[in-house]
Amino acid sequence: MQVTLLTVGRLKNGPEKQLIDTYVKRCPWPVSIHEVEEKRPIKGVERMAREGDLLQKALKDHGGAAPYIIALDERGKTMRSPDFAKLIEKRQDAGTANLVFLIGGADGYAPDIKQQAHSLLSLGEMTWPHMMARVLICEQLYRASCILAGHPYHKD
Numbered sequence: 001m002q003v004t005l006l007t008v009g010r011l012k013n014g015p016e017k018q019l020i021d022t023y024v025k026r027c028p029w030p031v032s033i034h035e036v037e038e039k040r041p042i043k044g045v046e047r048m049a050r051e052g053d054l055l056q057k058a059l060k061d062h063g064g065a066a067p068y069i070i071a072l073d074e075r076g077k078t079m080r081s082p083d084f085a086k087l088i089e090k091r092q093d094a095g096t097a098n099l100v101f102l103i104g105g106a107d108g109y110a111p112d113i114k115q116q117a118h119s120l121l122s123l124g125e126m127t128w129p130h131m132m133a134r135v136l137i138c139e140q141l142y143r144a145s146c147i148l149a150g151h152p153y154h155k156d
Contacts, residue, residue, distance in 0.1 A: 001029050001091065001092050001096055001097060001098075001099055002029070002030050002032070002097060002098050002099070003027070003029045003030065003031045003032075003099045003100075003101070003141060004031070004032050004033070004034055004062065004067070004098065004099070004100045004101070005031070005032070005033045005034070005100075005101050005103060005134060005137065005138070006034050006036070006055060006058055006059065006062075006100050006101070006102050006103070007033065007034070007035050007036070007102075007103040007130065007134060008035075008036055008037065008038075008051050008054070008055070008103065008104055008105035008130065009035065009037055009105065009130055009131070010035050010037050011033075011035065011131055011134065016131045016132065016134065016135050019135045019138070019139070020033070020134055020135055020138045023135075023138035023139050023141065023142040024138055026142045026145075027138075027141050027142050027145055028145050028149075029099075029141070029145070031138070031141065033134070034058055034062075036051065036054035036055060036057075036058050037054075038050045038051055038054060038105075043107075044107060045107070047105065047107050048105065048107040048108060048109070048110050049110050051104065051105045051107070051110070052109065052110025052112060052113045053110075055102065055104070055109075055110075055113050056112070056113065059100070059116070062098060062100065065097040065098055066098070067098035067099065067100040068091055068096045068098065068099050068100065068118050069100045069102060069116055069117045069118050070099070070100070070101050070102070070117065070118065070119050070120075070121050071101075071102040071104070071109060071113070071114060071117035071119075071120050071121070072101060072102060072103050072104070072120075072121055072122070072123060072133055072137065073104070073108075073109065073114070073117075073120040073121070073122060074122055074127070075120060075122065076119070076120030076121045076122035077119065077120060077121060077122060078121075078122045078123075078124055078125075079121070081140060081143050081144070081147065081154060082147055082154075082156065084140055084143075084144050085143070085144035085145075085147035085148050088141070088144045088145075088148070089144075089148055101121075101137055102117065103130055103133050103134060103137070105130070106130070123136050123137070
């Protein structure tokens with residue numbers, strides 16, 4: 001199963017990138033990060049729409065089997081790490097070839113992007129910077145792999 005983080009914004013070298021690289025290397029699944037970025041100085045609804053277009057194009061260019069899309073969203077479902085691991089296992093067992101996690105911009109998702117998502121996932125009630133959300137989802141992917149393998153990394 002290929003896992004892709006499709007994200008708005010560019011990650012620069014720094015501690016967040018180092019953490020992401022560490023967790024991605026530890027994951028048993030191939031994990032790729034695809035970044036899209038609107039460089040023009042636009043705001044609000046116009047920016048959300050443009051980022052939606054960029055995400056839409058990236059999803060179409062993803063190739064292969066239709067991806068199973070999980071959008072990170074503040075109004076999404078919160079879950080414990082073991083439940084997240086079960087979600088990953090369920091997708092694997094269902095033969096999902098492409099699992100895509102969307103991380104939107106500061107203005108949220110364009111409605112058509114949100115409607116395409118098979119599920120919405122929240123990282124909790126706190127607000128996280130987009131770059132930290134990347135770190136958190138990569139860590140949770142690694143943690144899920146440990147839970148599924150019975151590795152002691154996760155303590156309940």
